[in-house]
Amino acid sequence: MANSSIATVDLSPFFIDGNEDGKKAAMEVISRACSEYGFFQIVNHGIPNDLILRAFELSKKFFSCPVEEKLKFGPELGAPVPAGYNNLDGNKEYLLICAPGTSFNVLPTNPLEFQRTLEELFICYAKTGQLVEGIINDCLGLPRNILKANNNDRRGDILFAFDYPPAETEAVEFGTPEHQDISCFTFVCQYDVAGLEVRKDGVWIGLNPTEGALVVNVGDVIQVIQAPLVTFISSYTRLMYLLMLNVYDPKNYFQVLSNNKFKSAFHRVVRPKGKHRYSSVFFYNLHGDKWVEPLPQFTSEIGKLPKYRGFLHKDYLELRLRQRIQPPLTPEERIRVTHYAIPS
Numbered sequence: 001m002a003n004s005s006i007a008t009v010d011l012s013p014f015f016i017d018g019n020e021d022g023k024k025a026a027m028e029v030i031s032r033a034c035s036e037y038g039f040f041q042i043v044n045h046g047i048p049n050d051l052i053l054r055a056f057e058l059s060k061k062f063f064s065c066p067v068e069e070k071l072k073f074g075p076e077l078g079a080p081v082p083a084g085y086n087n088l089d090g091n092k093e094y095l096l097i098c099a100p101g102t103s104f105n106v107l108p109t110n111p112l113e114f115q116r117t118l119e120e121l122f123i124c125y126a127k128t129g130q131l132v133e134g135i136i137n138d139c140l141g142l143p144r145n146i147l148k149a150n151n152n153d154r155r156g157d158i159l160f161a162f163d164y165p166p167a168e169t170e171a172v173e174f175g176t177p178e179h180q181d182i183s184c185f186t187f188v189c190q191y192d193v194a195g196l197e198v199r200k201d202g203v204w205i206g207l208n209p210t211e212g213a214l215v216v217n218v219g220d221v222i223q224v225i226q227a228p229l230v231t232f233i234s235s236y237t238r239l240m241y242l243l244m245l246n247v248y249d250p251k252n253y254f255q256v257l258s259n260n261k262f263k264s265a266f267h268r269v270v271r272p273k274g275k276h277r278y279s280s281v282f283f284y285n286l287h288g289d290k291w292v293e294p295l296p297q298f299t300s301e302i303g304k305l306p307k308y309r310g311f312l313h314k315d316y317l318e319l320r321l322r323q324r325i326q327p328p329l330t331p332e333e334r335i336r337v338t339h340y341a342i343p344s
């Protein structure tokens with residue numbers, strides 16, 4: 001299946017000074033894709049293709065090791081995030097990699113150069129993430145670099161190397177069921193086997209792997225949107241007023257804002273028939289105790305009611321993590337960002 005159903009955006013104009021027409025054209029495509037369904041594909045994004053391919057080859061080698069070898073790289077007991085090798089449900093096995101330097105990171109040293117490659121890839125993804133964040137910032141018409149300035153700590157980002165084993169029956173088997181990501185946005189790179197499906201106009205569409213391309217899925221944070229409280233506290237008086245009311249907590253830098261202007265992409269992974277599927281997935285996240293709610297630019301300033309009540313990002317994260325461990329019995333019970341929706 002060709003990827004004609006996914007908007008493909010060439011990011012090279014953003015690496016060259018002065019190509020304003022190229023930037024404008026790219027931003028138009030991204031804005032439309034994000035407003036309608038929340039995903040697009042990027043090429044010439046700055047991550048060297050040979051690095052991505054090397055990481056895939058090393059992942060494949062690692063996943064082909066005996067399970068007792070892989071389990072040597074399992075998460076540390078009591079680690080806040082299960083960094084390292086995980087195999088929870090038989091639908092997939094994966095390596096979860098936190099930012100280089102994280103004390104509880106567990107990076108396989110087999111093969112030897114794997115660790116360095118994963119760290120290098122993490123840094124490249126984070127850099128491209130900052131570029132994409134800046135573009136989304138401008139597509140939303142927000143003041144320049146607002147999102148970046150207030151989400152500049154990359155310690156919350158997470159890289160996954162996934163291995164989905166072949167389906168065991170003739171029925172459709174999901175490696176990951178339908179969901180939306182809790183991140184700001186997510187990069188997905190498929191190796192040589194398809195399986196990622198995205199929902200567009202109510203229809204599930206399979207995306208073929210395209211060498212050198214990354215699928216970008218908009219996440220819940222951008223849908224609701226985040227921005228610093230201080231951006232709309234235009235005067236000192238207003239800040240004092242909030243301090244007096246005890247509303248302004250310096251920890252809560254972010255307010256969610258797009259109020260559904262940009263959509264969080266629905267997607268899922270179908271396990272392939274007869275072969276393994278490998279993917280590399282990078283979650284560009286909020287770090288820390290951020291407050292998320294629709295921004296005034298998308299509500300009061302344009303005469304619209306907020307579609308979400310505010311929430312602490314870590315509370316939402318906790319609800320979603322709990323449900324990973326104890327999955328709901330029915331899809332309707334699944335916690336999504338609509339948990340915070342204000343009924344209209």
Ligand SMILES: O=C(O)CCC(=O)C(=O)O
Pocket residue numbers: 162176181188190195196267268269279280281
């Ligand atoms: O492996 C993939 O292609 C996507 C995985 C995914 O959607 C997820 O982990 O949220």
